[in-house]
Amino acid sequence: MTGPFKLAPLPWDDAALEPTISARTISFHYYKHHQAYVDMLNTLVEKTPFADMKLEEIIRATAKSSDDKEKKIFNNAGQVWNHDFYWRSLSPTQTKPSAELAGAIARDFGSTAELIAQLAEAGKTQFGSGWAWLVSKGGKLSVTKTANAMTPMAEGVNCLLTVDVWEHAYYLDYQNARPKYLETVLANILNWDYAARNLSRESEAVRTAAE
Ligand SMILES: [Fe+2]
Numbered sequence: 001m002t003g004p005f006k007l008a009p010l011p012w013d014d015a016a017l018e019p020t021i022s023a024r025t026i027s028f029h030y031y032k033h034h035q036a037y038v039d040m041l042n043t044l045v046e047k048t049p050f051a052d053m054k055l056e057e058i059i060r061a062t063a064k065s066s067d068d069k070e071k072k073i074f075n076n077a078g079q080v081w082n083h084d085f086y087w088r089s090l091s092p093t094q095t096k097p098s099a100e101l102a103g104a105i106a107r108d109f110g111s112t113a114e115l116i117a118q119l120a121e122a123g124k125t126q127f128g129s130g131w132a133w134l135v136s137k138g139g140k141l142s143v144t145k146t147a148n149a150m151t152p153m154a155e156g157v158n159c160l161l162t163v164d165v166w167e168h169a170y171y172l173d174y175q176n177a178r179p180k181y182l183e184t185v186l187a188n189i190l191n192w193d194y195a196a197r198n199l200s201r202e203s204e205a206v207r208t209a210a211e
Contacts, residue, residue, distance in 0.1 A: 003051040004042045007035050008084050008210035016092035020188050025172045033168050034083040041076040044069065055081055056153065056206045063154035078149030082131055082162065084209035085151075089161040091191035098196035108141040116186045118143040123165045123182040132182070134161040134195060136202055158205035160195040 010030055015023035041058075045051045050058050055077055062074035097105060097112065109115040115134070122145040123132035130147040136158045144152060152159050163169075163185055170181035201207065 002054055003045050005038050005055060005080060007038045010087055012087075012090075012092050017090060017189055020184050021090070022173050025170070028172065029164075029168055030083075030087070034080070037076045037079040037083065041073065041080055044073045044076060054208075056208065059151065059154050060156075060206065063150070075149040078151050078154070081153065081209050082149065082151050082164070085159060086131075086162050086164045088194050088209065089163065089191050090185070090189045091193070092189065095190070095192040097192045101192065101196040101199055104136070104139065104141050104199065115141070115143070119161075119163065119186055120179070120182045123163055124179050126165050129166040132163045132165060133159055135159055136199055139199075139202065141199075153206055156205050158198065158202040159209075160198045161190060 007030075010026070014026045014030075017026070045058070050061075050073060053061070058073060058077045059081055062070045062077065065071055065074060096102075102112075105112055105115050109118065119132050119134060122143050126132065126145045126147065128147065130145055131151070133144045133146065133152055135142055135144055135152050141160070144157075146152065163182060165178060165182070167176075167178075170178060174181040174184075
């Protein structure tokens with residue numbers, strides 16, 4: 001889809017992730033923050049060649065730009081994609097890794113508990129705003145973190161799951177306790193079905209998040 005861009009629907013109801021994430025947090029995070037990134041992106045790309053590009057193409061084209069306007073375009077485009085990916089990384093119903101994913105986790109981390117510990121550590125140690133990620137490269141899983149609007153997808157790395165560690169993701173529910181937010185999300189609402197589907201699509205690493 002090219003511009004003007006629209007806010008993709010949430011994959012569940014506003015209150016579906018309670019008590020881990022409140023409807024109030026979703027109401028600010030999705031309807032205010034995520035919407036604002038979409039609106040700003042549309043304003044910035046208007047009457048530019050970016051208006052005819054897909055979101056993923058814009059992200060890759062502007063990720064390393066030193067031009068001030070292109071940096072702003074990247075920040076908003078990255079945030080639109082990352083939020084689409086984050087919502088789908090969370091599930092109100094319990095999921096568990098598929099056999100293929102469970103095998104990859106055992107091979108590359110030793111256990112799901114170790115993978116979760118590494119994701120928590122990545123999220124806790126991301127200084128300032130950013131994202132913790134489970135990614136795959138050549139089928140091998142690893143944990144990484146990005147600052148601000150950066151996304152592994154910009155470099156063609158296949159994303160499996162993400163957790164938003166911007167303050168707006170947790171402040172209303174957990175105040176400044178980012179570790180508590182991470183531990184609660186990682187223990188209760190990760191969408192392993194989405195991760196498994198994403199693992200099987202590594203050949204399309206640069207793809208729409210909101211499918
Ligand atoms: Fe966010």
